[in-house]
Amino acid sequence: QVQLVESGGGSVQSGGSLRLSCAASGYAYSRYCMGWFRQAPGKEREGVAGIARDGSTSYADSVKGRFTISQDNAKKTLYLQMTSLKPEDTASYYCAATGGSCAPSDLLLSRWYGYWGQGTQVTVSS
Secondary structure, eight states, rough: OOOOEEOEEEEEEETOOOEEEEEEEEGGGGGSEEEEEEETTTSSSEEEEEEEETTTTETTTTTTTTTEEEEEETEEEEEEEEEEGGGGOOEEEEEEEEESOOOOOTOGGGGGGOOOOOOOEEEEEE
């Protein structure tokens, strides 16, 4: 079955960096589009970054220029490099996979994703 396992979360000070990883298994990784989402306490889950099968990417405005999504198809691993972190980036971060729509406008919409990891916590202190 499809399994997504995130790692790399932690606590950093404002301005710091972290790299999240998401190891995928149980499906043909290269045929799916992938995304990173986050959810802070009391807030709705929001799309952070997405990557389509052709490698094209989409980013939330709040992270553009600071976060970079990438993947290694051979390793079936998705990454999120986060730099210049801010306290408002504090959240649980989830990776997700979809075999459906990978249109740029859909990559950041959680309803298109059918598979989710368990999440990893990122805490940014000021």
